[in-house]
Amino acid sequence: MEVPIEAKRKVFAAIAAQMGNIPKVARLATSLAKSFKPTASDPLERAKNLAYLLYVHEQPDLCLQACQLLNDIAFQNNYNLWTWVELTLALEWKLRIDAGQPMQAQACATTILETFQIGSETERLQKSAALKRRLTGSLLCDTQIAEAQRNGDKTAEKNWRMLQLGALLFIEALGGSSTLPVSELELQFAFNLAKLRST
Secondary structure, eight states: OOOOHHHHHHHHHHHHHHTTTSHHHHHHHHHHHHHOOTTSHHHHHHHHHHHHHHHHTTOHHHHHHHHHTTTTSOOOSOHHHHHHHHHHHHHHHHHHHHTTOHHHHHHHHHHHHHGGGOSOHHHHHHHHHHHHHHHTTTTOOHHHHHHHHHHTOHHHHHHHHHHHHHHHHHHHHTTOOSSSOHHHHHHHHHHHHHHHHTO
């Protein structure tokens, strides 16, 4: 059952109050406390960004709260909205694994996978093909990260690495692939996370 918007906005406000020592994160949480709604892509994307920032800044409890503000939203076959929920489900999967909660982690992965079984046979075949591409790294940001590094653009590099975290977690939560086994995904995730935490 989805939590009412006003209750979610109060959680964003509480997160903002606890992150005053990191102004960028506090400002993002404050803006979501005022304007969050689950029916538009932009606030969902910003809420996903908040969750990942909290993870990078080593705030797992607040990160989990932020993830859960999206992860009760039902799939409506609208990927403009679902993309951001899906990435917070992958992040919650990681938090649950880290906390030694495999059943809750599996529930997150199952929710992601179930969306690929919805629709007509043609739609399911299309989704299956898209999923196979994703599991072999089609949405990884290696090229963009390398280009940002060549250009000396640290902001772009950081933004691409944040997206990379989500792409890696999505693949790992679903068990990896022959191209990207879990051991390789864990190494890549740790590398990108270390880069983000060092900046």
